[in-house]
Amino acid sequence: xxxxxxxxxxxxxxxxxxxxxxxxxxxxxxxxxxxxxxxxxxxxxxxxxxxxxxxxxxxxxxxxxxxxxxxxxxxxxxxxxxxxxxxxxxxxxxxxxxxxxxxxxxxxxxxxxxxxxxxxxxxxxxxxxxxxxxxxxxxxxxxxxxxxxxxxxxxxxxxxxxxxxxxxxxxxxxxxxxxxxxxxxxxxxxxxxxxxxxxxxxxxxxxxxxxxxxxxxxxxxxxxxxxxxxxxxxxxxxxxxxxxxxxxxxxxxxxxxxxxxxxxxxxxxxxxxxxxxxxxxxxxxxxxxxxxxxxxxxxxxxxxxxxxxxxxxxxxxxxxxxxxxxxxxxxxxxxxxxxxxxxxxxxxxxxxxxxxxxxxxxxxxxxxxxxxxxxxxxxxxxxxxxxxxxxxxxxxxxxxxxxxx
Numbered sequence: 001x002x003x004x005x006x007x008x009x010x011x012x013x014x015x016x017x018x019x020x021x022x023x024x025x026x027x028x029x030x031x032x033x034x035x036x037x038x039x040x041x042x043x044x045x046x047x048x049x050x051x052x053x054x055x056x057x058x059x060x061x062x063x064x065x066x067x068x069x070x071x072x073x074x075x076x077x078x079x080x081x082x083x084x085x086x087x088x089x090x091x092x093x094x095x096x097x098x099x100x101x102x103x104x105x106x107x108x109x110x111x112x113x114x115x116x117x118x119x120x121x122x123x124x125x126x127x128x129x130x131x132x133x134x135x136x137x138x139x140x141x142x143x144x145x146x147x148x149x150x151x152x153x154x155x156x157x158x159x160x161x162x163x164x165x166x167x168x169x170x171x172x173x174x175x176x177x178x179x180x181x182x183x184x185x186x187x188x189x190x191x192x193x194x195x196x197x198x199x200x201x202x203x204x205x206x207x208x209x210x211x212x213x214x215x216x217x218x219x220x221x222x223x224x225x226x227x228x229x230x231x232x233x234x235x236x237x238x239x240x241x242x243x244x245x246x247x248x249x250x251x252x253x254x255x256x257x258x259x260x261x262x263x264x265x266x267x268x269x270x271x272x273x274x275x276x277x278x279x280x281x282x283x284x285x286x287x288x289x290x291x292x293x294x295x296x297x298x299x300x301x302x303x304x305x306x307x308x309x310x311x312x313x314x315x316x317x318x319x320x321x322x323x324x325x326x327x328x329x330x331x332x333x334x335x336x337x338x339x340x341x342x343x344x345x346x347x348x349x350x351x352x353x354x355x356x357x358x359x360x361x362x363x364x365x366x367x368x369x370x371x372x373x374x375x376x377x378x379x380x381x382x383x384x385x386x387x388x389x390x391x392x393x394x395x396x397x398x399x400x401x402x403x404x405x
Contacts, residue, residue, distance in 0.1 A: 137329075245376065
């Protein structure tokens with residue numbers, strides 16, 4: 001991979017690391033959001049549910065459009081629009097209805113055009129090393145998200161001491177400023193990535209675009225992505241688990257969440273290279289990682305609320321976080337491994353993403369309810385089931401790939 005390609009993946013990762021800071025703010029700012037908005041964990045989960053509902057509406061048409069539009073313009077426009085919505089939220093966060101509407105609109109500014117444009121670009125750059133390319137992208141996402149998220153937490157803590165009424169307002173503005181900053185960087189650093197399809201004057205017909213729906217592999221891929229994203233989303237609930245059950249401070253637990261959700265993402269290029277060079281398959285990497293996640297979650301369930309295992313539970317959550325990040329960072333490279341045509345890659349990414357992010361509509365409020373009722377073991381049980389289903393789906397995809405040879 002050329003240095004230019006590596007640099008482009010980093011810039012794309014910066015965009016991915018900032019554009020989703022507000023929609024998924026609860027991942028690292030869970031308790032602070034509840035304290036300042038006055039909502040319950042279940043109601044907070046409905047924010048992301050609203051985001052997920054809108055996502056289901058925009059992902060497929062957005063993917064079809066992104067197959068032909070300028071990726072650079074799509075991403076920059078989306079970053080600016082997300083920043084404007086973030087600023088709006090900073091003035092309206094006390095209104096639950098306004099917040100729900102903003103989370104609905106965030107799907108249009110983050111997923112409609114930016115999401116398929118980013119991921120199609122990553123696949124084109126990666127070529128035969130798709131897992132490595134996606135891992136480098138997610139490493140940049142992780143480092144950017146960790147940095148901005150950490151600054152958000154510190155700004156909130158600082159303002160809480162000197163001006164409590166403005167602490168949450170100031171923390172929100174960190175995300176808004178970050179989005180604008182990355183948009184400016186992209187304007188000067190990112191060039192449009194052209195594919196053979198984009199150089200063709202003829203747009204793919206609707207029938208050609210929707211032909212991906214007839215592929216058995218795309219449906220199984222969607223199941224794999226659904227399970228993998230549920231695992232990644234489920235990590236955010238370690239934050240209230242550690243604070244309520246093991247009495248960690250909000251700042252400590254939030255920092256650990258940043259490590260699980262973002263910092264570990266910076267290490268995924270290593271596992272991406274391992275998957276490409278040694279396993280020569282993302283699917284086989286999944287089959288190695290899923291059992292590790294299952295065993296670790298079973299240990300968490302076995303420990304329960306035993307405060308004597310304070311350090312052990314912290315290490316286990318970090319171990320789970322690391323391996324979940326490795327599969328989450330590489331999950332879209334499965335489309336390349338399963339030979340989904342590049343000409344309709346945007347459509348395929350959009351369609352698979354509908355299923356991939358359905359957990360935002362279902363699991364977020366459900367897990368929030370489990371947190372409110374102190375039933376964390378049910379969250380861990382569901383995550384174990386997801387890891388098992390993910391492994392089974394990967395076996396099925398390997399069978400289909402072998403059959404097509």
